[in-house]
Amino acid sequence: MNAILTITAKEIRQAVRNRWVLAATLLLAALALSLTFLGSAPSGSNVGARPLDVIIVSLSSLTIFLVPLIALLIAHDAIVGDMERGTMLLLLSYPVARWQVLVGKFCGHLAVLAFATCFGYGAAVAALLATGSDMDREGLEAFIAMIASSVLLGAVFIAIGYWVSAQVRDRGTAAGVCIGLWLLLVLVYDMALLGLLVLDKGQNMSGPVLNTLLLLNPTDIYRLLNLTGFANVSAFSGMAGLAGSATLSVRVLVAALALWTLIPLTAASLSFSRREL
């Protein structure tokens, strides 16, 4: 068996044993289910909002907070933690390249996150089906796209977590830096951007500038992808206005997320291979 696959399999097994898989799945499922049943209450049933669209809007807002956090929690000690525990020393004496170790771990962690997202959010759809809500094809497509992009967002933050993990000297620092990055990308950046837009009153910030600023934050790319990608969803999310002015196609957004994964992963691989044990 290939070295990368061997490492991936070990990471998955460890995550199952650590109850990481169980905890992440249950957390996402619990939140998705509560949003499914409580979330449609305020909108009522006569507004014309179909339940699935409401769920997509609320779940993708939830994802922006939760998935990066879970991803960073899994990823932040991938390298520095194994070095501190001493297991990395032995692993690297085996015939594996360091990038293989990193890619193997990445695949394993991504699989865990993908499993949790699919089953956690899938529970919401199952609940809707069980209660007999009608579902059209477009809504279902939007939902599947939401799950896929959530996994992609997770990949971005796993890669960022590895980068931090490859740079720092101890686990505590890695955790601290990751929490800081999470706060910055999930909360602070958007508030600052909003503030800028308000101050600017639309004078200097043209469409292309806004687009660039949105592409510089993976959570904003995710938000654009989900809240503006489908007409119905965009109307309920209150993002229709932004969707009109931001002229980024789905293809560009997905490519941007892929770049956000590849660049930190490459950086992590480079600084890991330069590191001495």
Place this chain on the structure above:
Amino acid sequence: MTTVRITDVSKRYGRIDAVSGASFELGQGEMVALIGHNGAGKTTLMKLMLGLVHPTHGSIQVLGEDPAAGQFSARRRLGYLPENVSFDATLTGRETQRFYARLKQEPIAKAEQLLDVVGLGAAVDRRVGTYSKGMRQRLGLAQALIGRPQLLLLDEPTTGLDPELRQTFYEAIQRLAAEGTTVLLCSHALTELEERAGRVIIMNRGVKVADGSLDELRRLAQLPTGSGSKYPALLKARYPPGYPHPRHTGGSTATSSRSMRHRSKRSICCGA
């Protein structure tokens, strides 16, 4: 045939010279003890041979490859036991051994047999997190022996092992050496290894201060030969588990080895 060739190698961490100007060769089937205090550069030398750290100066050849150049196919023919070996706590001993066998692309069944050789017994299906120090060390040895390595680097291999297992361990190592495996044993206690190793390299503060067979070193150090040859008959006898081993409990042997190291440093440095 030369398995390891180290030529004028230095390694500097910041201001500290971990290894400076060390040169030696290890031949096929040789069993060598690398002796020195803590911080003498033994572990750094092993890491250099594994390519985990890069030398500041000099060149290293291990099994025909330069480990620092990022080549790692030679590592398939190499076994390593780090000092204070640790494993992922959530996996069982058997799963750990299988994982390492897969990485080395060696048959799984053969690797699992090694778990019996080191006497892990019924513990193989328990999680490594529940293991004692001695059991972790046994698992460490088992993984180092996967796939009949041509070079074994063992850093403090016998810490945490009871006398009986120590004996079986040395027998296994000697058998491998007789079949052509080069064995490098690291230790700070000369007494533990002197009977077994054909050759001793002594390091002090990163400098190689002595290299030769034990008899040569004794002659150079003008040490009374009696202290070293007092126990071989005893050592060859098997000790029941828990029986205090004279080598590791007796104060007299410890002093003699320390004084020997001390003297060898002086006389051999002057001589060389």
